[in-house]
Amino acid sequence: MGIQISPSMLSSDFANLEAEAARIAGADWLHVDVMDNHFVPNLTLGAPVIEALAKVAKQPIDAHLMIENPDQWAPSFVEAGAGSVTFHVEAAAAPVRLAREIRALGARASMALKPATPIEPYRDMLGELDMVLIMTVEPGFGGQSFLDLCLPKIERTRTLIERHGGEIWLQVDGGVSVDTIERCAAAGADVFVAGSAVFGADDPDAMISTLRDLASAQDVDE
Ligand code: DX5
Ligand code: ZN
Numbered sequence: 001m002g003i004q005i006s007p008s009m010l011s012s013d014f015a016n017l018e019a020e021a022a023r024i025a026g027a028d029w030l031h032v033d034v035m036d037n038h039f040v041p042n043l044t045l046g047a048p049v050i051e052a053l054a055k056v057a058k059q060p061i062d063a064h065l066m067i068e069n070p071d072q073w074a075p076s077f078v079e080a081g082a083g084s085v086t087f088h089v090e091a092a093a094a095p096v097r098l099a100r101e102i103r104a105l106g107a108r109a110s111m112a113l114k115p116a117t118p119i120e121p122y123r124d125m126l127g128e129l130d131m132v133l134i135m136t137v138e139p140g141f142g143g144q145s146f147l148d149l150c151l152p153k154i155e156r157t158r159t160l161i162e163r164h165g166g167e168i169w170l171q172v173d174g175g176v177s178v179d180t181i182e183r184c185a186a187a188g189a190d191v192f193v194a195g196s197a198v199f200g201a202d203d204p205d206a207m208i209s210t211l212r213d214l215a216s217a218q219d220v221d222e
Contacts, residue, residue: 001169001190003215004028005208006062008173008195009053010044010142017049021057024198026208029062029084031173031193033142034077036067039091040140047073047080054081064112064173064193066139067091071098078105086110086133086171090117099128110171114139115150119157126164131191132157136184137174142195146175151187158188181211185218 006029012020021030032050037043054061060083067073070087071094077085085107092098095111102109110131113119115138126132134154137144154172161168172184173193181192192215194207201207 001167003185003212004169004191005198005212005215006031006171006191006193007198007204007208008033008142008193011195011199014045017053018056020199021053021059024204024208025058026205026212027059027198029191030057030059031062031064031195032082034063034065034067035140038068039088040066042140047076050077050082051080060084062086062193064133066112069093074098074102075105078102078107082107084108084110084131086112086131088112088114088139089122090114095122096125096128099125103128103130110169112139112173113153115147119153119160123160123164126160126168127166129168131169131171132161133171133173134189135174136172136176136180139174144175146177146180148183151183154184154187154189161188176211178207178210178214181214182218185215189215 008031010033035042035044062084063077063082064086099109108130112133136150169191171191172189176194177197198204
């Protein structure tokens with residue numbers, strides 16, 4: 001699939017989501033951060049907003065659920081029109097059942113890990129997943145500094161994915177910018193979430209191209 005850029009709408013103008021999506025025509029996905037003020041200390045939006053955005057946006061929705069009890073709530077985000085649904089493994093009671101349910105409803109199933117959560121206990125789950133999200137900040141807010149301590153885990157996850165075979169995407173989220181994207185790509189990431197880097201740029205769509213070029217230059221599989 002190659003390199004993909006999924007700008008985080010958390011850094012966009014919530015009063016103009018349709019126009020903000022149109023401003024980033026080069027984006028492969030729209031990353032939408034769902035926070036419940038329990039799993040993370042911040043509150044954003046839910047399935048009704050995703051449903052409204054999915055109806056007007058050209059790009060598919062990449063829903064990142066930072067919520068407790070994703071087992072109960074994740075299916076409603078597929079029904080709202082998300083093409084990819086990411087749940088946090090720290091919050092899921094039955095991650096295998098949940099991944100299967102997301103896929104059965106017709107979306108890509110993705111599992112996220114916070115910075116201190118290791119990938120190794122979940123290696124046998126890879127066959128149930130379309131994507132793994134390695135958080136490169138503690139989830140909850142945009143604009144935080146990239147955590148270099150996550151790079152070895154990106155490398156180990158890439159190795160496990162290669163060993164497993166099949167096409168499983170490896171997403172990074174948090175502090176991804178022109179200063180950090182090359183490190184992530186070199187470590188093996190192929191889907192890049194960027195919020196403040198994209199929407200803080202004078203020309204968000206040009207920033208997407210810049211980020212894509214920087215990542216592509218590191219991508220050994222290209
Ligand atoms: C943080 C969210 C991110 C956030 C990234 O918990 O999951 O998607 O919007 O923002 P930046 O790119 O500014 O770090
Ligand atoms: Zn996110």
